[in-house]
Amino acid sequence: MAMQRRDFMRAMLAATVAPAAVAQMEAQAAAPTPTKEGPPAPGPVPWMRGLDSAKVDPASTISPEEIGLEDVRFFTQTQMDTLRHLSDILVPPLKGKPGAVAAGAPEFMDFYVGESLPDTKMLYQGGLDWIDSESRQKLGKAFAQTNETEAAGLIKPWLRTWMTDHYPHPVHERFLTVALHDLRFATTNSQAWADTIAGKEEKPWMDLYWSPVQPDISRDYFRPAQHVVTPAKHPSKR
């Protein structure tokens, strides 16, 4: 298998040409090759060897979440209180596994949603405001103050089964279904969860992670492209 991959890569390299080799270029005057005199310039090889043999111990690297988290950045304090309580209700600690709160899932969602596109932000902000308002209207207290039974009464009527990337449409069902999925996901993929199951039969989610492949280094410098042409917007004249 490795042999075939090497053969393929060798064949690819042999067949790959730089664009300049077949492109039309401006004429260039040939420059004379300078004669080599004096000691060779320090090349990459000794430096790379030194770096290669001095690996940073993985056991000594920790996640920034282990030493502390930033303050709430996106949700309001009330929304965050609601989210923390919702997280604790939807994904409680069970059988020695951390719940969403111990896994830092509410704080993670505050960060993640805060970076997300408007529809995700609106879904969460709207949903957290809504369930808190439901609680105040029906039970006379903030959602964050409800007990398990009271919270279940507010949540369960809206949960739905779903499949194949097709979340429910109606907004309250959608919010609670998405929140349940996201909080479970954030919890089972947390360091706290991984620490709890270390050495046991259950394994954390391991997968092939792709780094950016030859990233476009000038990606940040191009004019940001508009996303969607809305009917009300007229194309600007250039």
Place this chain on the structure above:
Amino acid sequence: MSKEVVDVLIIGSGHSGGMAAKMLTERGINCLMLNAGPIADVTKNAEEKPAHALPYRGFRPPSRLPHVFQSNEFNANVWVDEKEVPYTYDPEHPYNWVRVRLFGGRSLFWSRQSFRLSDYELKGKSHDGFGDDWPINHADLDPYYSKVEQIFHVTGNKDGIPQMPDGDFFNDKTPWSPAMTRLRSVAEKNKFPCVKQRRAEGHDGLASSVNLLLPAAFATGKLKVIPNVIVRELSVDKNTGLVNGAHFVDRISRREMSVKARVVVLAAGTLESTRLLMNSKIANSSGVMGHYLCDQTYGVGVTCSVPEARNGRGSKITGGGAIMPRFRNLDTKASNFLRGYAYNCYSSTGAMDARCFATYGQELEDKLAEYHGSGVTLSAMCEVLARYENHVRPSTDVVDAWGIPALHIQARYGDNEFNMARDAADTAEQLAHEAGFEVLAKNSEPNPPGYSIHELGTCRMGNDPKTSVLNKWNQSHDIKNLFVVDGASFVSAGWQNPTMTILALAMRSSEYLAEQMRLRAV
């Protein structure tokens, strides 16, 4: 400095480009392949990691790839970035355009399902009066399908089902689990076929142009490739009207360059090939370029549990998969839709999905434990009608990171799609009940257009240059040295995953092109 004129310029390195390169170079023709993205080296660019070590805990990076529902943090960097190569659509009618520009394209990651189109699809209009027939039939494609199935090592059986033609498969003699046997007998009672899946196993775990097609091309010594170059437009000889090359830009340095070619083969993927032709403003005397965009609707189906397989008995009862090819509108007529759909059936001895239970906390964990290993899913692939109104055109105000006009996609599903989807969901539920399965989740509504990642059409083939862009050899009616060998040439989508057909068409077209070049007719 080079003024070299290339024999054949191939744009794209996926299934269709790879097949064209193999066929042409094996017939002695020098080819230059351009690819928009880099060559991926899985040993350098990818690494096994746990989700908890990633910044987003496995979630798709926020704000990235909103239309690639299939993306997550692990694979986010393989898909084309939507900010780098944006596209537009009417906000009322979203489209999921899912692309890969790594060398090998989507052939690196496809799902391997390998079905032939039948004459129910290729001659759909003759069968039910809608749309247009393809200018070819199954007999025309049969020898090419067979060769493709051999190259791609397709497993399956000769099932004798007219709507899913048999091919040259490596027989699948794996046994049926009790759960699947029950499903099969229920299907049989309803006169629906339910047979082993057909899957391209490829070689060494990969079934891609990079390991099955391109090595043979490289071995001839007649293929050169240039990664990381984006074609801006094709150039045309003003005197002859023939294409004579392409202008392209280096992805990373932004340097503008061009190359001259005797023949151009577009294999950039359905919508990228069409986008390039539209930006080049050529080959559209028919006026239908960009139109008749279609795919399959996905997302509809049921997730069930086999009661006898619960409480730890799953491993003896569930497992394995099947395909139930189209059974609607063959000899009978459905009341409110044309064409048909197929079911992917699979059952798992593993964990159930939490989405199957509308609950949380201890109750959810109890359900997951009880139902572990008892899951069966029927998931529909429904044909989308090819309609003129579903179309693409260049955007008038959005460009990509290299200043190339983006694509505007205007497409929506209609009554036929929604009615078919409802029938597919209801019939799946009925089959599940007849088999004694408990239905846990049901979805009757398709996921957004494009979600299938099977976008097809927009440069459709046909015998009449007034109503088609390409002839039956994937050759432009207007410009004889221009070929489009990817999914853009499709006249209709069928229910079948398009890869086998794309490969067969590319093979047939390239064979024809090679002969035309030998005869100096092109």
